[in-house]
Amino acid sequence: MFQRILIANRGEIAVRIIRACREMGIETVAVYSQADKEALHVKMADQAICIGGPLPKDSYLHMENIISAAIGSGAQAIHPGFGFLSENTKFARICESCNIKFIGPDASIIEKMGDKARAREMMIKAGVPVVPGSNGVVESIDMAKDIARDIGYPVMIKASSGGGGRGMRLVWEEAELGKAFSSARAESKGAFGDDSVYIEKYIERPRHIEFQIMADEHGRVVHLGERDCSLQRRHQKMIEESPAPGISNDLRDRMGNHAIKAAKAVNYSNAGTIEFIMDQDDNYYFIEMNTRIQVEHPVTEMVTGIDLIKEQINIAAGKELSFKQDDTEIQGHAIECRINAENPEFNFRPCAGSISGLHIPGGRNIRIETAIYDSYCVPHVYDSMLMKIIAYGDNRQEALNLIRRALAELQIGGIDTNIDFQYKLVHTHEFEKGDFDTGFIEREFDSIMTSMEVIS
Numbered sequence: 001m002f003q004r005i006l007i008a009n010r011g012e013i014a015v016r017i018i019r020a021c022r023e024m025g026i027e028t029v030a031v032y033s034q035a036d037k038e039a040l041h042v043k044m045a046d047q048a049i050c051i052g053g054p055l056p057k058d059s060y061l062h063m064e065n066i067i068s069a070a071i072g073s074g075a076q077a078i079h080p081g082f083g084f085l086s087e088n089t090k091f092a093r094i095c096e097s098c099n100i101k102f103i104g105p106d107a108s109i110i111e112k113m114g115d116k117a118r119a120r121e122m123m124i125k126a127g128v129p130v131v132p133g134s135n136g137v138v139e140s141i142d143m144a145k146d147i148a149r150d151i152g153y154p155v156m157i158k159a160s161s162g163g164g165g166r167g168m169r170l171v172w173e174e175a176e177l178g179k180a181f182s183s184a185r186a187e188s189k190g191a192f193g194d195d196s197v198y199i200e201k202y203i204e205r206p207r208h209i210e211f212q213i214m215a216d217e218h219g220r221v222v223h224l225g226e227r228d229c230s231l232q233r234r235h236q237k238m239i240e241e242s243p244a245p246g247i248s249n250d251l252r253d254r255m256g257n258h259a260i261k262a263a264k265a266v267n268y269s270n271a272g273t274i275e276f277i278m279d280q281d282d283n284y285y286f287i288e289m290n291t292r293i294q295v296e297h298p299v300t301e302m303v304t305g306i307d308l309i310k311e312q313i314n315i316a317a318g319k320e321l322s323f324k325q326d327d328t329e330i331q332g333h334a335i336e337c338r339i340n341a342e343n344p345e346f347n348f349r350p351c352a353g354s355i356s357g358l359h360i361p362g363g364r365n366i367r368i369e370t371a372i373y374d375s376y377c378v379p380h381v382y383d384s385m386l387m388k389i390i391a392y393g394d395n396r397q398e399a400l401n402l403i404r405r406a407l408a409e410l411q412i413g414g415i416d417t418n419i420d421f422q423y424k425l426v427h428t429h430e431f432e433k434g435d436f437d438t439g440f441i442e443r444e445f446d447s448i449m450t451s452m453e454v455i456s
C-alpha cells in the first residue's frame with residue numbers, strides 16, 4: 001500500500017480524499033495555489049506545497065509543478081479528484097513515466113473515452129445502445145445534413161472532446177444546421193483545442209441516469225447501481241439521487257449489465273461512470289463515460305455502504321475489489337443537493353467573498369461534504385460549489401424529509417448562495433413525485449422561484 005499520496009485538487013474533494021487516506025493510515029500531501037493559502041485541505045493534510053499562482057493554469061493545472069511536488073515529497077501516488085487534471089491523458093502519462101501511480105484508469109483508456117465520437121463507435125461495437133446518430137466524427141455540413149435527415153430533427157451537434165456542456169448545439173430544422181455546426185466547432189476549438197463534432201438525435205425530455213462502475217486491475221468489473229442526475233441547469237447537475245425514482249430492478253439489471261459491458265470493452269480499471277440518457281418510454285442510450293470519481297459519488301456510497309475513494313486507492317495499489325456483483329445491494333435512498341456560491345435571481349451569477357454566520361446542518365443521516373468554514377474567503381477563480389448535503393433515508397420519502405429539514409437549517413452568510421433555490425426545488429410537486437427531466441429547472445424556473453416565500 002502507498003505510504004504517501006499527493007492530492008492534485010482543492011476544495012471539498014481534496015478534503016474528502018484526505019479523510020479517506022487518514023482512515024487508511026496513509027500520509028497526505030496537499031498542493032495549493034496562492035489563492036488557497038487558508039484553504040481547509042491545506043490545513044488538514046500532513047504537508048502542503050504551494051504550486052503557483054491563483055489561476056488554474058498556474059497551479060492546479062500546472063503539471064510540472066505538481067509532479068515536482070510529488071517527487072519532492074516522496075508521494076508514491078497522485079489522486080486527481082475530479083475536474084482539473086483528472087481526465088488529462090498527458091498528465092496520467094507523465095505520472096506513469098515518473099513512476100508515480102495515477103489513481104484512475106490507464107492513460108490510454110482516458111484518451112479513448114475522452115474522445116466522445118470514438119467512445120460512441122466503441123460502444124456500438126460492444127453492443128451498448130447509443131443515441132441514434134453519426135458513426136464517429138462528422139466532417140462537413142453536407143455530411144451533417146445527410147445524417148440529420150436520416151435520423152430526423154431535432155438533432156444535437158456535440159463536441160468530441162466536449163465537457164461541461166460546451167460545444168453542444170440543439171438544432172430543430174435544416175435551416176439552422178449550418179450555423180450551429182460552425183459555431184459548435186468554433187466553441188469546441190476554443191475550449192478544447194479540437195473542432196471535431198458528432199451528431200446525435202435529440203431525445204426530448206430525457207432523464208440523465210448514470211451507473212457507477214468499479215473495476216480492479218485483475219479484470220473484475222462491478223456496477224453499484226444508478227444515480228438520477230436529471231435536475232440540471234445548463235447541463236450542470238444540481239441534485240442527484242440514488243436509486244433513480246421509478247427504475248425497476250429488472251431495468252437496473254439490464255442497464256447495469258450494459259454499463260459493465262461498456263467498461264469491459266475498454267479494459268477499464270478504477271472508478272468510472274457510464275452516463276445514459278433515458279427517454280419517456282424507458283429506452284436508454286449511452287452518452288459518455290467519465291473516467292474519474294464524480295461529484296455525486298456520495299449518494300452511491302450511502303446506498304451501498306462502500307467507500308469509493310478507499311476502493312479507488314486499493315485498486316490503484318493492485319488489490320482486488322473487496323466485493324462481487326452479488327455482494328452488492330442497494331439499500332435505502334440518498335439525495336444530494338449541491339450548494340453553490342451563486343445568485344439564482346441574477347442568472348446564477350457566481351459570487352466570491354468572506355463567509356460569516358455559518359451554520360452547518362447535522363442530525364441523523366445527514367452527511368456534509370465541504371471545505372468552507374466561518375470567515376473563510378471564497379476565491380473567485382474556482383468552481384462555485386461550496387458544499388454537498390447528502391440525506392439518507394430508508395426510502396425516498398424519508399430522504400426527502402431529511403434533505404428539506406437540512407436545507408432549512410443551513411445558513412451561509414456574507415455571500416450569495418443557491419440555498420433558497422434548492423429549498424424551493426425540493427419542495428416542488430414534481431420533485432416530490434420524482435417526475436422530472438433534464439429540462440425541468442430551466443422550463444419551470446419562474447414557477448420554482450415564486451413557489452414559496454423565501455425561507456428565513
Ligand code: ADP
Binds near residue numbers: 201204438
Ligand atoms: P458534457 O460532457 O458536455 O457534459 P454530455 O454528453 O454528458 O455532455 O451531455 C450533457 C447533458 O446534455 C446530458 O446530461 C443531457 O441532459 C444533455 N444531452 C446530451 N445529449 C443529449 C441528446 N442526444 N438528447 C437530449 N439531451 C442530451
